[in-house]
Amino acid sequence: MPVYTCTTPQSTLSVETKAELAAEITRVHSMINHVPGTYINVVFHEPAPENVFTDGKPARPLLINGWVRTGHPAAQSSQLVAEIASAATRITGIPARMVLVVIQNSPAHLAIEGGRVLPEPGEEEAWLAEQEGTESDES
Amino acid sequence: MPVYTCTTPQSTLSVETKAELAAEITRVHSMINHVPGTYINVVFHEPAPENVFTDGKPARPLLINGWVRTGHPAAQSSQLVAEIASAATRITGIPARMVLVVIQNSPAHLAIEGGRVLPEPGEEEAWLAEQEGTESDES
Amino acid sequence: MPVYTCTTPQSTLSVETKAELAAEITRVHSMINHVPGTYINVVFHEPAPENVFTDGKPARPLLINGWVRTGHPAAQSSQLVAEIASAATRITGIPARMVLVVIQNSPAHLAIEGGRVLPEPGEEEAWLAEQEGTESDES
Numbered sequence: 001m002p003v004y005t006c007t008t009p010q011s012t013l014s015v016e017t018k019a020e021l022a023a024e025i026t027r028v029h030s031m032i033n034h035v036p037g038t039y040i041n042v043v044f045h046e047p048a049p050e051n052v053f054t055d056g057k058p059a060r061p062l063l064i065n066g067w068v069r070t071g072h073p074a075a076q077s078s079q080l081v082a083e084i085a086s087a088a089t090r091i092t093g094i095p096a097r098m099v100l101v102v103i104q105n106s107p108a109h110l111a112i113e114g115g116r117v118l119p120e121p122g123e124e125e126a127w128l129a130e131q132e133g134t135e136s137d138e139s
Numbered sequence: 140m141p142v143y144t145c146t147t148p149q150s151t152l153s154v155e156t157k158a159e160l161a162a163e164i165t166r167v168h169s170m171i172n173h174v175p176g177t178y179i180n181v182v183f184h185e186p187a188p189e190n191v192f193t194d195g196k197p198a199r200p201l202l203i204n205g206w207v208r209t210g211h212p213a214a215q216s217s218q219l220v221a222e223i224a225s226a227a228t229r230i231t232g233i234p235a236r237m238v239l240v241v242i243q244n245s246p247a248h249l250a251i252e253g254g255r256v257l258p259e260p261g262e263e264e265a266w267l268a269e270q271e272g273t274e275s276d277e278s
Numbered sequence: 279m280p281v282y283t284c285t286t287p288q289s290t291l292s293v294e295t296k297a298e299l300a301a302e303i304t305r306v307h308s309m310i311n312h313v314p315g316t317y318i319n320v321v322f323h324e325p326a327p328e329n330v331f332t333d334g335k336p337a338r339p340l341l342i343n344g345w346v347r348t349g350h351p352a353a354q355s356s357q358l359v360a361e362i363a364s365a366a367t368r369i370t371g372i373p374a375r376m377v378l379v380v381i382q383n384s385p386a387h388l389a390i391e392g393g394r395v396l397p398e399p400g401e402e403e404a405w406l407a408e409q410e411g412t413e414s415d416e417s
Contacts, residue, residue: 003202003239007321015189023195037194041202041239043146044190050293051322055315056301063281063319065345067204067241077388078395085390096393100281100319102345103388110216110242112224115235117217142341142378154328162334176333180341180378182285183329206343206380249355249381251363254374256356 001035001111001118004042004084007063008094009049017092018044024087025064032080033072034124039113054098062094064101069108071121077103140250140257141168142180143223146202147233148188156231157183163226164203171219172211173263178252193237201233203240208247210260216242279389279396280307281319282362285341286372287327295370296322302365303342310358311350312402317391332376340372342379347386349399355381 004025006018013021022042030037054061064084068077085101088094108118119127143164145157152160161181169176193200203223207216224240227233247257258266282303284296291299300320308315332339342362346355363379366372386396397405 022192026195042192053300053320056304113239161331165334181331
């Protein structure tokens with residue numbers, strides 16, 4: 001369901017570091033927002049170094065943008081953004097002052113995955129159970 | 140007015156498939172949201188395969204993110220997201236379980252195209268007529 | 279705090295033009311939204327020309343997407359989007375009819391920078407002062 005896009009200039013992060021950060025974002029999101037890892041996507045966007053600016057000058061920030069469904073409890077969302085920001089610095093070594101994490105959202109009914117409208121936050125279990133039923137029918 | 144960004148690893152989709160999907164998204168959006176095709180943008184973002192993860196492992200999902208103006212009727216938005224998800228699987232052959240379509244929105248007054256603030260949903264005709272008037276004046 | 283993503287096909291803009299546009303977006307945003315330039319990020323996303331479509335055909339629009347914190351006064355946001363659109367055409371020479379500027383937002387409490395939750399609009403000064411205090415303590 002969620003999509004995290006991590007933007008940083010080419011060659012800032014190694015293949016290993018990207019894999020480790022993707023795994024940790026997946027673990028944290030899964031734990032806090034109650035979504036199986038198989039529904040969590042992480043994409044790295046690596047523009048050429050001359051295409052990333054802070055303060056109007058070429059820079060090397062790490063910008064993480066996550067999309068989630070609207071309606072998660074506020075405390076849960078605050079914990080999510082805090083743990084992702086913390087993981088980003090811990091795993092990449094990029095100082096916190098150069099790391100920006102932003103969570104955006106839109107209503108679950110404006111998103112489709114597996115051919116089905118996403119569940120509202122809190123209704124994941126029924127949605128997932130129904131999915132498994134569908135997959136069994138197919139086999 | 141809208142922008143659709145389709146993210147999938149490099150070499151997942153052929154040039155022809157991308158063109159066909161862009162044309163179909165444009166047709167569907169134009170029909171449902173009453174916007175001329177000339178105002179509909181589709182961008183493909185193709186990261187290196189090692190930059191796209193699902194469940195913390197390299198994967199090949201098709202992630203489609205659309206931006207539209209806030210305020211379209213709910214039934215219209217539901218139809219839009221359903222038809223785009225359906226077209227994505229039909230045209231690309233990527234199974235529905237690997238296709239995620241998300242629609243985000245912000246108020247029309249926070250967007251400008253052709254030098255003019257976008258119209259609220261439902262007010263497109265007057266806005267477009269005014270635009271044509273302006274272009275005639277210029278010629 | 280904000281992130282602006284400018285999308286246009288490869289080779290549409292020179293290195294110099296991109297730097298100039300990044301600097302001007304930074305200046306305009308800093309002035310209108312009262313944020314120091316050191317907190318303003320601009321990223322250029324340059325897909326291959328066959329990956330950008332308008333009206334279902336390959337095209338060369340300039341699509342600017344900005345993320346800001348929710349809650350800025352409406353007049354301020356209107357001025358922001360207008361000045362960015364105007365700067366984009368003035369600096370790049372791309373005609374206004376091919377330039378789309380969209381501002382998206384989410385609540386400040388869903389974003390973290392420098393390890394701290396972002397301030398609500400209007401509360402930047404106290405937040406920045408606290409940050410400087412922290413940095414002094416570190417040295």
